[in-house]
Amino acid sequence: MFAALGEALKHGEEVALVTIVAANGSTPQRVGAKMLVYADGRTVGTIGGGCYENEALWKARESLQTRKAISVRYELADDFAEESGLICGGQMEVFIEPIEASPAVYIFGAGHVGQFVGRVAHDAGFQVHVVDDREQFANRERFPDAAAIVVEDIPTWLSTTRLPASAYAVIVTRGHRHDLDALRSLAAQNLRYLGLIGSRAKVKRLYDVVAEEGSIPLDRLETIHAPIGLDIGAVTPQEIAVSIVAELIAVRRGKEQKVAAASLKWMPKLNVAARS
Numbered sequence: 442m443f444a445a446l447g448e449a450l451k452h453g454e455e456v457a458l459v460t461i462v463a464a465n466g467s468t469p470q471r472v473g474a475k476m477l478v479y480a481d482g483r484t485v486g487t488i489g490g491g492c493y494e495n496e497a498l499w500k501a502r503e504s505l506q507t508r509k510a511i512s513v514r515y516e517l518a519d520d521f522a523e524e525s526g527l528i529c530g531g532q533m534e535v536f537i538e539p540i541e542a543s544p545a546v547y548i549f550g551a552g553h554v555g556q557f558v559g560r561v562a563h564d565a566g567f568q569v570h571v572v573d574d575r576e577q578f579a580n581r582e583r584f585p586d587a588a589a590i591v592v593e594d595i596p597t598w599l600s601t602t603r604l605p606a607s608a609y610a611v612i613v614t615r616g617h618r619h620d621l622d623a624l625r626s627l628a629a630q631n632l633r634y635l636g637l638i639g640s641r642a643k644v645k646r647l648y649d650v651v652a653e654e655g656s657i658p659l660d661r662l663e664t665i666h667a668p669i670g671l672d673i674g675a676v677t678p679q680e681i682a683v684s685i686v687a688e689l690i691a692v693r694r695g696k697e698q699k700v701a702a703a704s705l706k707w708m709p710k711l712n713v714a715a716r717s
Contacts, residue, residue: 442475442477442485442486445477445485446458446477446540449477449479449542450540450541450542451542453542453545453605453607454479454480454542454607455479455480455505455539455540455541455542455607456477456478456479456480456505456539456540457477457478457501457502457504457505457537457538457539457540458475458476458477458478458537458538458540459475459476459477459478459488459497459498459501459535459536459537459538460473460474460475460488460535460536460538461473461474461475461488461489461533461534461535462512462534462535462536463532463533463534464531464532464533464534465531465532465533466517466531466532467517467531468489468517468531468532468533469488469489469490469491470487470488470489470533474486474487474488474489475488476488476494476497476498476501478498478501478502478505480502480505480606482498482502484498488535489533493515493517493533496513496515497513497535497537500513500537501537501539504537504538504539505539507539507695508539508541508693508694508695509539509695510536510537510538510539511536511537512534512535512536512537513534513535513537514532514533514534515532515533515534515535516532517531517532517533541607542568543566543567543568544566544567544568544607544608544609544633544689544693545567545568545570545588545604545605545607545608545609546558546562546567546568546569546570546608546609546610546611546689547570547571547572547604547608547609547610547611548562548569548570548571548572548611548613549572549573549595549610549611549612549613549614549623549627550572550573550611550612550613550614550615550619550623550638551571551572551573551575551578551579551583551584552573552578552613552614552615553678554613554638554678554681554682554685555571555573555578555611555613556578556583556584556678557678557679557681557682558611558613558682558685558686559571559583559584559586559587560586560682561682561683561685561686562686562689563586563587565686565689565690567609567686567689568588569584569586569587569588570587570588570589570590570591571584571587571589571590571591572591572593572595572598573591573592573595573614574592574593574594574595575592576592579591579592580592595614595619595622595623595626596622596623596625596626599623599626599627600626603630604627604630604632606631606632606633607633608632608633608634609632609633609634609636609689609692609693610627610630610632610634610635610636611636611638611669611685611689612624612627612635612636612637612638612669613638613669613685617639617643617646617647620637620638620639620647621647621650621651624637624647624651624657624665625651625656625657628651628656628657628661628662628665629657633692634666634688634689634692635664635665635666636665636666636667636669636670636685636688637665637666637667637668637669638668638669638670638681638685639667639668639669640668641668644667644668648662648667666688669684669685669688670684670685670687670688671684671687671688671691672684673687
């Protein structure tokens with residue numbers, strides 16, 4: 442069980458650990474029995490089988506989405522036991538705990554903002570990956586704590602690389618064209634977080650372009666955090682990095698709805714012509 446958990450965390454997979462924490466009467470498993478549930482529904486171990494285990498599996502998958510631990514109590518009455526095919530009549534409580542590896546943040550752009558985002562994100566517990574086509578910026582001297590540094594054209598690298606669904610992507614490249622190239626590629630992927638740097642005017646221009654060309658669905662645009670970061674009045678690269686990582690932490694800790702609402706408040710409206 443713990444070997445499987447270790448392997449999952451090693452490969453960046455999110456899993457939920459289901460543990461029987463209380464049992465009274467006749468139950469199919471004792472206190473301490475465990476089951477590991479993956480996001481795709483795979484399991485390792487068992488808490489006894491039957492309908493209640495299947496129901497606990499779905500609760501575990503929900504906990505992976507909300508990233509919140511929950512306790513669930515089951516009354517294994519005669520009707521439940523008959524439906525489950527189990528001969529038991531006790532009570533059981535399970536604790537469902539989502540477990541995730543250090544989340545990976547991919548920083549696209551190794552300039553000043555990207556450099557400080559890398560520092561703050563690492564200190565906040567993120568695994569930092571940096572992607573930029575300029576070796577004089579994307580290097581170990583500027584990103585000493587990065588888990589990986591990729592020196593390659595960003596769209597080219599993204600054309601052959603799929604980020605994990607649990608990844609956080611931060612677009613802070615050196616110009617509008619590079620931001621747009623990265624945005625087109627990343628918006629097509631299912632990610633935990635995608636943020637784009639820029640003023641409201643800049644974001645509006647980029648959104649108008651992709652809306653007109655139809656490269657990104659409009660409903661997908663509304664999930665992007667743009668302008669990136671919490672609105673704390675940041676000005677300097679260091680302050681902007683703090684605002685960005687603060688937003689990453691909020692999403693990681695389950696405050697995504699509030700963050701999204703704040704983001705939408707600042708998001709510029711697309712041109713009606715572009716929508717049509």
